[in-house]
Amino acid sequence: MHDPAGQERQLRIGIIAHLKHAIREPFAGGLEMHTSMLQGALQRRGHDVTIFASSRSEPGVCVEAICDETSLLDIGCAEAPDKAFFQEHHAYLSLMNALRSRPFDLIHNNSLHYLPVAMADALPMPMVTTLHTPPFAWLESGVRLCKAPHATFVAVSESIRRSWSRVAPVHHVIMNGIDLDRFVCHVEPAQEPYWVWYGRIVPEKGVHHAIAAAGLAGAKLLIAGPISDEDYFDRKVGPQLNDRIIYLGHLPHVELAAIIGGSRAFLCTPCWEEPYGLVVAEALACGVPVAAFARGAIPELLDAATGVLAIPDDPASLAQAALVAETLNRQACRAHAERRCDAERMINEYEALYLSMIDAAAPSLPETQFAA
Numbered sequence: 001m002h003d004p005a006g007q008e009r010q011l012r013i014g015i016i017a018h019l020k021h022a023i024r025e026p027f028a029g030g031l032e033m034h035t036s037m038l039q040g041a042l043q044r045r046g047h048d049v050t051i052f053a054s055s056r057s058e059p060g061v062c063v064e065a066i067c068d069e070t071s072l073l074d075i076g077c078a079e080a081p082d083k084a085f086f087q088e089h090h091a092y093l094s095l096m097n098a099l100r101s102r103p104f105d106l107i108h109n110n111s112l113h114y115l116p117v118a119m120a121d122a123l124p125m126p127m128v129t130t131l132h133t134p135p136f137a138w139l140e141s142g143v144r145l146c147k148a149p150h151a152t153f154v155a156v157s158e159s160i161r162r163s164w165s166r167v168a169p170v171h172h173v174i175m176n177g178i179d180l181d182r183f184v185c186h187v188e189p190a191q192e193p194y195w196v197w198y199g200r201i202v203p204e205k206g207v208h209h210a211i212a213a214a215g216l217a218g219a220k221l222l223i224a225g226p227i228s229d230e231d232y233f234d235r236k237v238g239p240q241l242n243d244r245i246i247y248l249g250h251l252p253h254v255e256l257a258a259i260i261g262g263s264r265a266f267l268c269t270p271c272w273e274e275p276y277g278l279v280v281a282e283a284l285a286c287g288v289p290v291a292a293f294a295r296g297a298i299p300e301l302l303d304a305a306t307g308v309l310a311i312p313d314d315p316a317s318l319a320q321a322a323l324v325a326e327t328l329n330r331q332a333c334r335a336h337a338e339r340r341c342d343a344e345r346m347i348n349e350y351e352a353l354y355l356s357m358i359d360a361a362a363p364s365l366p367e368t369q370f371a372a
Contacts, residue, residue, distance in 0.1 A: 010046050011354060014104040015039055016095065017053035018111040019067045019088050024058040026250055028071070028226055029200045030176075030278035031132055035110050037179055041347045050104075052095055067091035092116055099123055106354050114142025117151070126150035126357040128350075131170065134163040134273050134296075143168050150361040154353070156276045157297030163273065172353060175300070176276045177346030178337075183257050183285035185334040190262030194220040195322055196288070197267045198256060199279050201237060202229045206269035206293070208236040211245055212315035213267060213291075217323060219244075221267070222259055226250040261286040265325040267318060268292035277301055281341035287330035291322035301340065305332045 017035045021028035027036070035051065039062065042049045050062055054069035070084040092115040099107060100122060109116045109129040117139070120127045129146075131153055133139070143153070144167060154172040155161035161170045197210040207223060214221035223246065227233045241247055248259065260266065266283035267290075268274075274296035281301065283290055290307035292298045299309060305328060308321035 011105045012048045014107045015051045016109045016111045019054040020071045022056040023053045114138045118142040118145040120148035120151040126361045130154045159297040160275045174349045177343035178281045185287040186261030195265050196222050196263035198224040200228045204272045206271040209269040210267040211240045213319040217319040224248045224251050265322045266290050270295045284333045284337040287334045289325040289328040291325040306336045
């Protein structure tokens with residue numbers, strides 16, 4: 001990072017991850033992928049970066065496990081929710097206390113937990129908190145309690161900024177980015193036509209709508225992603241599988257990117273106000289046009305040349321949108337991703353924010369804070 005004087009600045013950055021899933025491939029979801037990519041990109045720019053994450057995260061000197069991942073608890077056990085709550089609470093409480101004496105220049109809070117924001121005023125260094133979701137009770141409470149003079153909030157989309165505006169001012173919007181090199185553009189789709197849906201298989205991601213839309217259009221649909229809600233899969237997905245509706249499993253990245261790139265259209269079916277939509281960015285990077293429910297931040301990611309918006313929760317509207325999306329120019333999709341979804345653009349914006357916050361906080365910090 002270069003400061004305004006043109007001097008190289010190498011920062012010591014701590015990233016607080018959420019603890020539901022490990023930060024390793026194949027990623028359980030977009031937040032895990034985003035956290036890993038953020039660390040990797042900052043390290044490539046010469047920064048010293050440590051992720052505080054759950055167990056089973058990618059091993060190495062740059063990952064410190066602070067908690068067993070809470071998704072591994074026996075969900076059939078009546079005590080599991082309470083155990084997960086106290087496990088995460090203790091892990092974050094211990095971490096925030098420990099960070100008081102750790103030599104970081106800045107903390108980037110990428111978790112979804114209330115404690116890091118509520119305790120930000122206990123830290124001697126500034127903290128950036130990225131808001132990845134609309135407000136929910138526990139996180140909203142933590143944000144309301146945040147009185148730290150050198151803490152700030154970043155929204156991943158204008159939609160998220162608006163949803164948090166009644167809770168606290170959000171002065172920065174830094175839209176997520178992806179590593180475009182990991183999603184190769186397929187100028188031509190696979191010879192056998194199919195649509196694709198991928199992501200976490202949970203009710204709020206709405207794969208059942210994609211299945212219904214494919215049925216209405218007589219299209220083949222390939223589905224990929226982790227089954228995060230087995231009851232939902234058993235009720236809404238499994239019974240619909242056949243020779244045209246095919247579940248491929250939770251695929252490694254290379255296989256998944258190839259499946260995405262070969263499709264004629266990607267179906268995005270959020271049943272909630274989608275905060276950003278990394279899957280949309282990834283599909284566009286692969287040169288695949290998008291048919292999506294017009295929810296949350298999805299309209300911010302698309303234009304008329306790259307996607308078609310459908311009426312939320314309406315499979316017929318989605319089917320029609322996908323048929324139109326198939327006709328869009330695939331190279332235009334890739335070009336749009338390069339302009340709007342590049343991780344390098346995102347990292348540039350975060351670096352500038354980090355530097356401004358560190359410099360603003362410097363007069364009030366101990367002289368040793370920035371020692372080499």
